[in-house]
Amino acid sequence: MQFSNARPHFRLEFRLIRCSQKEMAEKGGKGFSLPKGSLKGKDDNSAKSKQGRKVQIDFEDVSDPLEPNSPKTNGKVNTPISKGDSGKGGKASKAASGGKNSVTKAPSPEFKIEEELPKNVKCLMDCEAAEILQGIQDRMVVISADPSIKIPISSFDSGLTYAKRGGTFSNPQSVRKILEPLIKYGVSEGEMCMVANLKVESDDEVFALVPSLKSEEGKLRDPLKTALNELAKIQSSV
Amino acid sequence: MFFHIVLERNMQLHPRHFGRDLRDKLVSKLMKDVEGTCSGRHGFVVAITGIESVGKGLIRDGTGFVTFPVKYLCVVFRPFKGEILEAVVTMVNKMGFFAEAGPVQIFVSNHLIPDDMEFQSGDVPNYTTSDGSVKIQKDSEVRLKIIGTRVDATEIFCIGTIKDDFLGVISDPGSTS
Numbered sequence: 001m002q003f004s005n006a007r008p009h010f011r012l013e014f015r016l017i018r019c020s021q022k023e024m025a026e027k028g029g030k031g032f033s034l035p036k037g038s039l040k041g042k043d044d045n046s047a048k049s050k051q052g053r054k055v056q057i058d059f060e061d062v063s064d065p066l067e068p069n070s071p072k073t074n075g076k077v078n079t080p081i082s083k084g085d086s087g088k089g090g091k092a093s094k095a096a097s098g099g100k101n102s103v104t105k106a107p108s109p110e111f112k113i114e115e116e117l118p119k120n121v122k123c124l125m126d127c128e129a130a131e132i133l134q135g136i137q138d139r140m141v142v143i144s145a146d147p148s149i150k151i152p153i154s155s156f157d158s159g160l161t162y163a164k165r166g167g168t169f170s171n172p173q174s175v176r177k178i179l180e181p182l183i184k185y186g187v188s189e190g191e192m193c194m195v196a197n198l199k200v201e202s203d204d205e206v207f208a209l210v211p212s213l214k215s216e217e218g219k220l221r222d223p224l225k226t227a228l229n230e231l232a233k234i235q236s237s238v
Numbered sequence: 239m240f241f242h243i244v245l246e247r248n249m250q251l252h253p254r255h256f257g258r259d260l261r262d263k264l265v266s267k268l269m270k271d272v273e274g275t276c277s278g279r280h281g282f283v284v285a286i287t288g289i290e291s292v293g294k295g296l297i298r299d300g301t302g303f304v305t306f307p308v309k310y311l312c313v314v315f316r317p318f319k320g321e322i323l324e325a326v327v328t329m330v331n332k333m334g335f336f337a338e339a340g341p342v343q344i345f346v347s348n349h350l351i352p353d354d355m356e357f358q359s360g361d362v363p364n365y366t367t368s369d370g371s372v373k374i375q376k377d378s379e380v381r382l383k384i385i386g387t388r389v390d391a392t393e394i395f396c397i398g399t400i401k402d403d404f405l406g407v408i409s410d411p412g413s414t415s
Contacts, residue, residue: 117243120243120244121241121243122241122242123239123240124239124241124242129240129284129313132242132285132313133313136285136287154341155273155274155282155284155341156273156274158340159284159315159341160284161340162340165324165326190318193239194322197239197323197324198322198324209322209404
């Protein structure tokens with residue numbers, strides 16, 4: 001292994017030894033061990049069949065390998081979540097980050113929808129969707145009289161129930177008006193709708209739930225606080 | 239998350255539907271064919287909200303059917319990786335729990351449930367903290383984060399976690415909010 005002083009850097013060389021199909025069959029399924037020495041393998045180039053193939057992997061480990069407690073260098077930056085984690089459970093409102101975890105958590109996926117959706121798509125807040133779907137349901141009384149129209153009830157009902165859950169803002173337009181100024185601080189429309197849907201209570205909660213906003217935390221914090229206060233006023237007035 | 243989107247579809251109509259109600263027949267057939275369906279790109283089509291345009295019909299050779307390109311507005315529901323949403327627990331077992339958010343099913347593995355919550359079997363299986371203060375059981379509302387999605391022909395299935403900050407139980411069944 002070679003490693004530099006500047007940053008831990010590993011280079012592993014090992015041989016891939018191919019077993020022939022016959023030998024694998026003889027060894028059976030589980031519990032077979034690779035025989036020592038080189039073996040014939042199913043390879044296009046017969047000249048290589050008796051040689052193992054050298055594979056070189058360069059990777060950087062997060063921790064110093066000379067540290068006695070460093071994790072084993074398996075090339076993975078993300079260590080698996082173990083039972084020894086001191087992650088806090090409990091209610092969402094109280095689950096602020098308490099003690100630090102003893103092992104590194106796998107990075108959570110970031111919420112990026114702009115790349116996957118076409119340009120003409122409008123993100124809807126749950127309150128907006130509830131308003132639209134309720135309007136359709138009111139008209140459904142008329143539509144259902146026509147036997148030729150059969151609207152599948154399950155997805156519509158579950159969608160409407162979900163949009164209306166836990167009480168909703170009575171005036172979606174004013175909610176959008178309150179949150180729209182955040183767009184100029186780097187908040188995307190999807191993130192804005194998610195903040196409205198979750199009825200967050202503090203700006204810390206927003207930055208914890210939407211990590212992509214942390215890069216703009218400096219200039220976003222104050223406008224976000226203002227927007228959340230306005231939203232709380234609307235909710236309390238319902 | 240819900241989206242309002244314009245989609246396009248080619249609708250085939252039998253000649254028996256031609257007449258002054260052609261457009262109504264086309265719209266009702268569209269609703270019948272599209273509402274409740276699911277695609278990997280757009281998610282679940284929850285409801286059609288309007289018709290943007292109906293193009294000129296093209297007669298298919300040999301059959302007499304006519305194909306109309308129809309652009310329509312609809313509300314779709316599609317989950318995304320990294321999205322935080324609130325779901326209702328539908329089933330709890332020792333592997334984890336299932337929850338529903340609208341038409342989407344989400345599974346949260348026990349590996350992605352905080353370690354201080356243990357599975358309790360019995361008449362009402364649940365995950366409970368050691369002090370019994372927090373419980374996840376059927377009909378509990380939880381806030382979770384989607385970490386993976388899988389698309390089938392007719393549905394989207396998600397994997398979620400409640401192991402991050404500000405995730406977990408919102409309300410227990412039967413408690414007033």
